Amino acid sequence: MLAPDVPGDDGWRDPARTMASRRVCPAYEAARAGGMDAIYPVFARADPTFYDHPGRRRTLRSDRPFVVTGVEGWRRVDDGIWTYLEPPGAVLPEQGWKIHLSSTATDAEALLRTVAAPCVRDHVPFKHLSTESVRASSNGKDAGREGSGKFITVYPSTVDQLHRMLAELGRRTAHLRGPHVLSDLRWSEGPVFVRYGGFHRMFVDIDGVRVPAIRHPAGHLVPDVRRPGFEPPSWVRIPPFLQSLVDDLRELTPPAGFPEITGVLHHSNAGGVYTARDAGRDVVVKEARPYAGVTADGLSAVERADREAQTLRLLRGVGTSRLIRAFEALDHRYLVLERARGVPLHQAVVARHPLVSADVDERSVADYKDWALGVASRMRAALAGVHEAGLVHGDVHPGNFLIDDEGGVTLIDFEMARPAADEAPAVIGAPGFVAPDGRGGVAADAFAMRRLNLFLFAPMTPLLDLHPPKEAEVRGWVTERFRLDAAEEQALGFAEVSHPAAEADLDALIDAVGRQLVADATPDRGDRLWPGDPVQFDEPVYALAHGGLGPLLALHAASGRVPPELLERVEGTVRDAPARSGLMDGLAGAAASLDALGRPDAADAAVERCLDAPLRWDAPGLYGGPAGTALGLLRLSARHPELVGRARGILDDLADRANGWSDSPTGPVATGAGGLLRGPSGVALLSLALFDRTGDGALLDLAAAAIRADLARCAPAADGSQQMNEGWRLLPYLGSGSTGVAFALAALVERDAGTPLAAELPALERAALPEFVLESGLFQGRCGLMLFLAGRGTPSAARALQRHQRHLRLHEIPRREGVGYPGRALLRLSCDLATGSAGVLWSLASIRDGQRLTLPLLDLPPVDVARHRVPSPGGGDINGIPALSADARAW
Structure with a gap:
């Protein structure tokens, strides 16, 4: 039976699993626990233009810090989120039972004093949130559920010390209150909770995602699972003083009369x-x-x-x-x-919007317009009824309108409702639906409704907050594309509709993006070289995908030049960083990038350190795994031929380990784990790159097998396209969607035109054709689709490419030196290769030049169509490279 979260809810909780959190910093960890996209609002708080570390958020003068006194001689570290306090000589184990305490705003300072006293007396390390604003944010409405409410963490070194601390802290805080920490077991007194987990920062890659880890008794790392409900690892013995509380929970049942x-x-x-x-x-x-x-x-x-x-x-x-x-x-x-009928508005829009399909005719556009206008009218009527009752809703956004199959509307969620006479600004609101001028009351509801009207046609509303004039431009596009007449514009509130921005000349656009990219560099920062996606704080500063090398490669592709001081800065970060294998986030990518940028000595040094670093077998794909490392090594094989053999050895190992991909050949793939960067298609690309260097025909068979494994995880969409099936969504994009599979398959067909898999290409190509794409990025947006289509040469691809280039302007944000582009979730701009302006610049330069038609370092050389398979005579060596083993060929 499913049931709500309650204090001590483990006996009758919702068993649905959530994605394990990913820790780069405490704020990142807490945000990830709330879901894949929860990190973006957290990292949007520090800066109005770019995502940045929450610890850099400007501290308001009114924000009170929490300070513990009487800890002279203790080590104190404040990272802007947590303050860590450690007594002299303390040596913490890797993992164990830890105590969490939660608090309300009123009780926080008293709780900290109460907890600090026995910790200082007994020399027990602990940490606490640094300021009241951080504490409030960690327990806010949109905070991640698993870790929400944690204010203090205490690290007992033994089970006996755990028991003593629980008993004392429970007794001392019995009069205080705090929210339930859902991942923990509640102690018998006070806002005191306990769970088993890591004390040190350890990580393991699961499906290409780096997650917090603890050590299994066998010695290997496993995920430190953090989800609602007390669930210690199976091998951990629960102490008797906690077991009784667990037994009590098992007997907990819903009260009489509960639905x-x-x-x-x-x-x-x-x-x-x-x-x-x-x-x-x-x-x-x-x-x-x-x-x-x-x-x-x-x-x-x-x-x-x-x-x-x-x-x-x-x-x-x-x-x-x-x-x-x-x-x-x-x-x-x-x-x-x-129970009202219908689904939230955003789901209804996605299900019906004609421009997200491969084929669009004017009849479907007109039908959608009629449906949208009807829904907009009924939404306005529902909100007007609230206003006529003397109230305002206070939180108008797409999730709070339910739309049924006939277009009927129900307005829900009145938590923030208040009297209409109250003109106070909105307290909460979805990005894109809160008036930036702070208006309140009916005017605030009216602003959100106008944005809702626009959302019906162009569901990219958060983008508008980055540049207010963008709203008029998007309205102009909607008016033109959906052929709205004057009366319809007026009904939707589209006053002062402007025409869409003129399409920029490709060279002029490349120049504008490049100028702004240089202007946005932050070489004075030690933790980054360009502002990018929040994941940059979990990767090396130099990283290709989210660090400094991506923008440098894009600038080099666009103009053949890079600012020397930025190149020297990134060289220093490569030289000083710990040894780490990997392509998009490691030294293989750094070496290949530096070589491409004309720094062979620095590239060679990076290669040597990369070869000394262990391969990351938990995520075997191109992003950070062995396949990417091998492909990076191949990029330097012209100067170092011996690296071909190293790459081939890695591929052989990958093939031998590939049974996991064939155990369940169909069905959904974990979010982000399929396609080019983290799925088997990346291994196919490595196989093809080695084929180009060795001519071993068995490598084509291996590439086909890897692509087939990814194709088995794709599913048909309503428009006839094939897209990567992640269970909760179908994904068309280049990084982890079906377009990445299509890129690898197109490369295989170019080398082996007779492969039966060629029949799959048209359906994969269709996934890249839709007119409306939410984001502009290279890995998960429009630019990745553009790169693939630019290399196809079919009439449908050529038409779609021209359309994508025209609509790229919808994503542009004018800046002082040129233009920028929003990152994931559209809340802030990004400069990195994976999600932001560097990826856009790389794509535009590639299309202009007609040479680099994939991600950096993944492009394969042109293939002579007359080239044929080279057999492996007698299973021996080809060009001095060992042929694939029989087991590898069978895979």
Whole structure:
């Protein structure tokens, strides 16, 4: 049975799994725990233009720091998020039982004093959040659920010390309150929680994603799983003083009269939203956790649930969700709501929007326009009813309108509702739907509704906050593309509609992107060379994908020049960084990049250190795994022929280990784990690169087998395209989607025109054709599709490429020196190769030159169409390179 999160919820919790968090810093760790995209709002707080480390957020004068006194001689480190306190001579084990304490704003300082005293007395290391704003953010409505509420962490060195500290801290804090830490077991007294986990920062790659790790008794690292519910590793013995609490939890059952939970609609730090049966009817149950999910106005989830119940009683369900009853259980507040028909607006838009399909005709565009105009009218009517009742909604965005199959509309989620006479600015809001001028009341709702009207046609609303004039430009594109007349523009609130920006000359655009890229460099920063995706703080400063080498390669491709001071700076980061194999995030990519940039000595030094670093077999693909390392080595084989043999040896090992790919040949792939960068298609690319150097025909068979493994994870979309199936979505992009598979397959067909897999190319190509693409980036956006189409040569690809080039302007953000491009989630700009301007620049330069038609370092040399397979006579050596083993050929 599914049931809501409650204090000590392990006996009847939602068993649905969430992705393991990924730790680069405490804020990154907490954000990742909330889901793949949760990191972006966290890293958007420090700077209005670029993603940046949360620790660099400007500290307001009103923000109070938390300070522990009486720790003279202790080591104190403050990273802007956590303050670490360690007594002299302390030696922590790698992992063990640790204590977490949570707090409300009122009790935080008292709790810290109370906890610090016994820790200092007994020389027990601990850490605490550094300031009140960080503490509030960690327990905010949008904070990740698993780690939310943690204010203090205590690191006992033994089980006996754990027991003593739990007993004392529970007794000392019994009068204080705090939210439940969902990943932990609650102690019998106070806001005190415990779990088994890592004390040191250790990591392991799972499906190409670096996650926090603990050590298995056998000696290898395994994920340090952090998800709601107390779930220690299977090999860990639970101490008797905790086992009794676990036993109590197992006996916990829902109180009498609690609705029968049938499914989960949504989880957040504030609680959950569930489908249920109540008194014989289908309902929705909305849960509010005590002391958790606090908004900027200081209201907890429980207080907002009470506000919502009061509001719904006033509105009586006219165009809005209808309240059936409200009740309290185990200190949680629950609202039982009539189950409204439909799906959230953003889902309805994705399902119907004609421009996300490969084939678009004007009839489908006109039909969608009619549907969107009808939905917009009914949404405005529902909101008007709220205003007529003397209220404002306060949080208008696509997730709060449900749309049924007939276009009917229901407005939901009235947690932030307030009297219309209250003109205070919005307290919370979805990016792109909050007025930047701070307007409140009805005017704030009206602003969000106008953005909703635009979202129906161009669902890229967060982008508009980066450059307010962009809204008029996007409106102009919508008006032109959907042929809106004057009355329709007026109904949607599209006043002052402008025409779409003129398409820039390709050379002029390349120049503008390059100028701005140089201007945006931050060589004075020790932790980065360019602002990019948040993942840059988890990778070397020089890294190709998210670090300094990507922009340098893009600038070199565009103009043949790079700023010498930036090149010297990145050389220094390569020289000083720890030895790490890998292409996109390691020294193989650094060596190949430096060689391409005319620094052979630095490249050779990087290669030597790369060869000394262990291969990362947990993620065998191109991004950071052995396949990418081998491909990077091949890029230097013209000067170092012996590297061909090293690369071939790596490929043989990959083939021998590939049974895992064939165990489950069909079905969804883990998010981000398929395609060119982290899936088998990357190994196919390595095989083809070695074929070009050795002529061994068995390598073509190996490439085909690897591509076939990725194709088995693709699924047909409604438009006839084949896209990577991640279970919860179909993905067309170059980095981890079907376009990356198509790139590898096209390279195979060029070398082996008779391969039966050639029949798969048209459906894969269709995935790259849609007119509307949310993001511009190289790995997961429009530019990756453009690069693939530029190398195809089919009429449909040529038309789609021209269309993509025209629509690239929708993503452009004018800047002082030129133009920039938004990164993932569209909340901030990015300069890196994977997600930002460097990737755009590389793509544009490649299309201009007609030579580099893939990601940097992955391009294969042109193939003579007359070239034929070279057999491996007698299974012997070819050009001095050992042929594939029989086991490898069988794979």
